[in-house]
Amino acid sequence: MAKKAVTKSKVGFKETLGAYSTLMKELRGGVCRGVYLLMGDEPYFIDKVMEYIENNVLPEESKSFNLYVTYGGETTPEQVIQRCRTYTMMPGKNIVIVKDALALKNIEYLANYFKAPLDNTMLVLVCKEGTLDKRSALYKRCVEHGIVLESYEPRDYEIGGWLNELFVSRGYTIDERAAAMMTDHLGTSLGKMEQETEKLIMRIGDSRKNITADDIEDNIGISKEFNNFELTRALSEGNAARALLICDHFARNPNDNPYVVTIQTLYTHFQRIFTLGIMIWNARVKKLPPPTDSQMIAALKLQGAFFLKEYKSALNRYPTRASFAALGLIRKYDLKSKGLDSAAAMSNGELLKELVLKLTLLR
Helix, strand or coil, X not given: CCCCCCXXXXXXXXXXXXXXXXXXXXXXXXXXXXXXXXXXXXXXXXXXXXXXXXXXXXXXXXXXXXXXXXEHHHCCHHHHHHHHCCCCCCCCCEEEEEECHHHCCCHHHHHHHHHCCCCCEEEEEEEECECCCCCCHHHHHHHHHCEEEEECCCCCCCHHHHHHHHHHHCCCEECHHHHHHHHHHHCCCHHHHHHHHHHHHHHHCCCCCEECHHHHHHHHCCCCCCCHHHHHHHHHHCCHHHHHHHHHHHHHCCCCCCHHHHHHHHHHHHHHHHHHHHHHHHHHHCCCCCCCHHHHHHHHCCCCXXXXXXXXXXXXXXXXXXXXXXXXXXXXXXXXXXXXXXXXXXXXXXXXXXXXXXXHCCC
């Protein structure tokens, strides 16, 4: 019998990936637990597990009899328990899936089912965008009798590694610039990332196996020349003309380049430059060895060594005092865009140009 998974009280995206991989390996190997509690703020893994159970555990001829799918707002705990205790007439498990389970009134009553659970029943509780109280009896019964998958959203620095693995699982690779373009444009939405990846691979076919920035531009519609990644790089290099040209493109295409996303990207960029400066200064003052590349990558929460090179170069352009001043400017222009700290009304495009010009003048 497969070893029972240990549920941690607090996990992150990395742990979610590991738990998801273990869970899916079990399911594909024919190991089925008595209950699956799928909860958290990242729907991607929850949907994947739920869809696999719904579509693959039972033979097709048994689904009409053995598969019961309902919604929390359309049923009661008593009805769910009654269905869980129903004996099947067709081969296979008795599968009960409760979607939007947190909408179930008196959901805690479901804990009573586990006083006499049936070995042949799989209860799947789907709690997207929310979690069950970990102090509750129901949560404890789910841990005892099955698996709890708590699905956490990735941080921006974690999405790149997952995207690389996604392409590798499809038999492709993606270069770092192309990956940066996708993550910059799509954020941390795993569902959107997978959809765009599938469309991209379908269009490219088997002619070649490495995805480049040109592929992203041609097939996904993301400009390889005008994006936040290129804007921060222009600033790191002190290329004011290039940075302002990108800002002008953003101003003319605001829907494709939201101001709030650019502001957030700029803040993260200069925060990393400032952090790198402090790391190096701190080592020097304490007469310690300079931080290694791996230490800097971890501290800056970068996706890889490709990006560290830019930040090392940017530190020469923006020493600690300048990067700290940049953070203050970015905060100020964030407030301006919200109607605060502004003497005259300006469009977001105008604000961004003014901000970037001031950033290029910092020393």
